[in-house]
Amino acid sequence: MTRVLIIEDDPMVQFIHKSYLEKISQTMTIYTSTTLKESRELLEQHEIDLILLDIHLEDGNGLQLLEELRRQKYDMDVILITASKESLLVKESLHLGVLDYLIKPFTFDRFEKRVALYHQKTTQLNQSEMNQEHIDAFLQGQRTLEEPEEEELEKGLTPETLQFVISTIQQLEQPFKIQDITDKTKLSHVSVRKYVAYLEKNGQLLSENIYLKVGRPYKVFYLNQKEEL
Known part of the structure; x- marks a missing residue:
């Protein structure tokens, strides 16, 4: 389960972030705060995996908190979400190891890609272990050879999420169910089903209906060995 802390002093923006997260997955634990003081208290009380951090807050600068967290060796990722466009702030945030820098306003699709x-x-x-290709893609934001170009994807699908689903499938025991992917990725069932349908349509996944003596049949999927992901 992913534990997310939203640090945002605008109630409406905070509500939007929370709604977006709940739309992506119902299994996240979401905490919210409006000040640096409240954020520090929450971080002492709870283990956090991901922070959505605004820069300009009621009682200070969000980058101050980020610098403290790095100094104290807190192990969590941070996505900055701010209206600030100054290049110096972008540079400072990158030096502090942010996962991404989102400028308000942005679409749900853009937000979902970052998560x-x-x-x-x-x-x-x-x-x-990670091979060189995956390390290069991880550090430089490049596509791996396994990813299709964005224009090849159907509407509503993104290369980042597709690659995430592919990476997860490659780790699953075969055959697997849709629920196995949602449990591991924490993505919504609806979203996972779209990506699985895309991979099945392209011949990269095969499916089979399992019929039971009692109850409804269910579908399982497995990798098509002739069409590697």
Whole structure:
């Protein structure tokens, strides 16, 4: 389960961020705060995996908090979400190791891509080894050879999320169910089903209906060995 802290002093913007997260996945634990003081208290009380951080807050600068967290070796990722466009702030945030820098306002699709990037990063770093290609893509934001070009994807699908789903499928025991992917990725069932349907349509996944003596049949999927992901 992903634990997210939203640090945002505008109630409406905070509500939007929370709604976006809940739309992506119902399994996230979401905390909210409006000040640096309240954020520090929450960080002492709870383990946090991901912070959505605004820069200009009621009682200070969000980058001050980020600098403290890095100094104290807190192990969480941070996505800056701000209206600030100054290049110096972007440079400082990158030096402090932010996962991404989102400028308000932005679309849900853009937001979903960044959260998918977080999950993809977490999945990759939990592996015992990473090859050079994956490291290059991870550090430089390049596509791996496994990813299709964005224009090849159907409407509503993104390369980042597709690659995240592919990476997850490659780690699953075969055959697998849609629920196995949602449990591991924390993406919504609806979203995962779209990506699985895309991979099945392209012949990269095969499916089979399992019929039971009692109850409704269910579908399982497995990799098409002739069409590697």
